[in-house]
Amino acid sequence: MAEAEMTNTGPTEPPGRLSVVSTTVDGIRVVTVAGEIDHHTGETLREALDASNTPRPRIVVDLHQVTFIDSSGINIFIAAHRTLGEAGGWLRLAAPPESVMRTLNIVGVDTLIDCRETLHQALSD
Numbered sequence: 001m002a003e004a005e006m007t008n009t010g011p012t013e014p015p016g017r018l019s020v021v022s023t024t025v026d027g028i029r030v031v032t033v034a035g036e037i038d039h040h041t042g043e044t045l046r047e048a049l050d051a052s053n054t055p056r057p058r059i060v061v062d063l064h065q066v067t068f069i070d071s072s073g074i075n076i077f078i079a080a081h082r083t084l085g086e087a088g089g090w091l092r093l094a095a096p097p098e099s100v101m102r103t104l105n106i107v108g109v110d111t112l113i114d115c116r117e118t119l120h121q122a123l124s125d
Contacts, residue, residue: 093109
């Protein structure tokens with residue numbers, strides 16, 4: 001029997017890991033999210049969407065690298081949408097993959113929160 005050689009290709013990210021990066025484009029906070037949004041990772045997203053010290057906050061969440069979203073993530077988006085709206089701002093979701101968009105559509109989030117096909121569209125008025 002031949003002996004198999006294993007090659008270590010470096011560290012792999014554990015399942016469920018969430019990466020969140022915030023930048024600003026023309027006065028709009030862009031929160032780029034990658035990975036799974038669920039009850040284990042949701043606090044990271046919630047913190048990134050906090051705009052409590054920002055007058056008229058405008059936030060676009062770029063979802064193009066999100067692989068999964070559960071009800072925890074949906075609730076985070078709904079709460080952020082309400083909070084930002086009450087502060088005179090808004091929340092938009094950009095570039096959700098088909099599986100994520102299907103979830104948003106099934107629960108009706110797409111009728112509450114502005115969802116755009118691309119980041120460019122979400123940054124445009």
